[in-house]
Amino acid sequence: MATGFGRMAPLLRPGDTSVPNVEKVNAELFTLTYGAIVRQLLTDFEEVDEVNKQLDLMGYHIGIRLIDDFLSKSNVTRCSEFKETAEVIAKVGFKMFLGVTATVANWDAEGTECSLTLDDNPLVDFVELPETCQGLHYCNVLCGVIRGALEMVNMRTEVRWVRDVLRGDDAYEMRLKLLKQVAEEYPYKDDE
Amino acid sequence: MSCIFFHRDLRLVSLNAFAFLFSEMVQYNQTRVDNIAELEHRLEDAGYGVGLRMLELLCHREKGNRREVRLLGILSFVHSTLWKSLFGKVADSLEKGTENEDEYMISEKELLVNRFISVPKDMGAFNCGAYVAGIVKGVLDGSGFPARVTAHFVPVEGQPRPRTTILIKFTEEVLQREARLS
Numbered sequence: 414m415a416t417g418f419g420r421m422a423p424l425l426r427p428g429d430t431s432v433p434n435v436e437k438v439n440a441e442l443f444t445l446t447y448g449a450i451v452r453q454l455l456t457d458f459e460e461v462d463e464v465n466k467q468l469d470l471m472g473y474h475i476g477i478r479l480i481d482d483f484l485s486k487s488n489v490t491r492c493s494e495f496k497e498t499a500e501v502i503a504k505v506g507f508k509m510f511l512g513v514t515a516t517v518a519n520w521d522a523e524g525t526e527c528s529l530t531l532d533d534n535p536l537v538d539f540v541e542l543p544e545t546c547q548g549l550h551y552c553n554v555l556c557g558v559i560r561g562a563l564e565m566v567n568m569r570t571e572v573r574w575v576r577d578v579l580r581g582d583d584a585y586e587m588r589l590k591l592l593k594q595v596a597e598e599y600p601y602k603d604d605e
Numbered sequence: 606m607s608c609i610f611f612h613r614d615l616r617l618v619s620l621n622a623f624a625f626l627f628s629e630m631v632q633y634n635q636t637r638v639d640n641i642a643e644l645e646h647r648l649e650d651a652g653y654g655v656g657l658r659m660l661e662l663l664c665h666r667e668k669g670n671r672r673e674v675r676l677l678g679i680l681s682f683v684h685s686t687l688w689k690s691l692f693g694k695v696a697d698s699l700e701k702g703t704e705n706e707d708e709y710m711i712s713e714k715e716l717l718v719n720r721f722i723s724v725p726k727d728m729g730a731f732n733c734g735a736y737v738a739g740i741v742k743g744v745l746d747g748s749g750f751p752a753r754v755t756a757h758f759v760p761v762e763g764q765p766r767p768r769t770t771i772l773i774k775f776t777e778e779v780l781q782r783e784a785r786l787s
Binding site (some may be wrong): 435436437438439440441442443445446447448449450452453457467471474475478479482509510511512535538539554 | 615616617618619620621622623625626627628629630632633634637647650651652654655658659662690691692693717
């Protein structure tokens, strides 16, 4: 059995199907906990739009911390272009945390915007949206997570849902757009 | 070495994914309350809904829709079936209260939900296990065994971290019914 110490974890490329051994839990605990969070938000905020914003914000808070966990466990090398970033998110990131993968497609001409389509979505098991919540983006937390994580590696992005099975579509599709690549800031002034 | 039990069609996510989510839930609830008691109450409420749903799921999947009608039966269900499903192992212990007839305790050396949580000193005895207490309460209420369920830290000699005890206090009607059935 491989231990974490005394042996370098292999460098992961987006094509790799192997994902480092992470401790796992029953997805139902995760799914139902998320459902409890959404229920709490719906009770606390009257407007569904506000709930969407809160879910995105929660996701953002998670994302800015999750990126460290991801980078330390996955050993991916620095991505040379945004296309690689998207693949890493879809194939390594989602796999590591949610046990599912996504497909990257529909790139724009500049290579700064693409679609991430989830093959499977543990957040939505057992979920049905009632009539009163038709404007809800139930999985909005995922958008915030991606946005927060990428911001910590100097990419400002916009992530939004374009297809949602809970709202009647045939798939879970997010649109990921790179707004700006922020140069890494050197924290010290050279002339001081 | 502990054994991990999981059922056949099990779907898994990473522990860290759950930990991040749970942490966000606690932090969000902190912004909605003025004191510790309210925070515990909100976490319990959140867990309650989960408990009701887990009961439905497990009754259907594990027990062929059979209902527990005896006290020890439902306690065993919580200690074993529910715990195995949620946390991958049976609870560390199930004990009957020595001082009160209506009290039972389920203890865990380290509750999964508390694994990455550290409670600041100014929050006193606050235990995020209140969420798990809520889950248990949901299961018990949903099964017809209404009870007051709370989570407590209990220091253990020789151990740096205290263990968590889920204290279950059944209502009078439950005890009376149990006495009739005995």
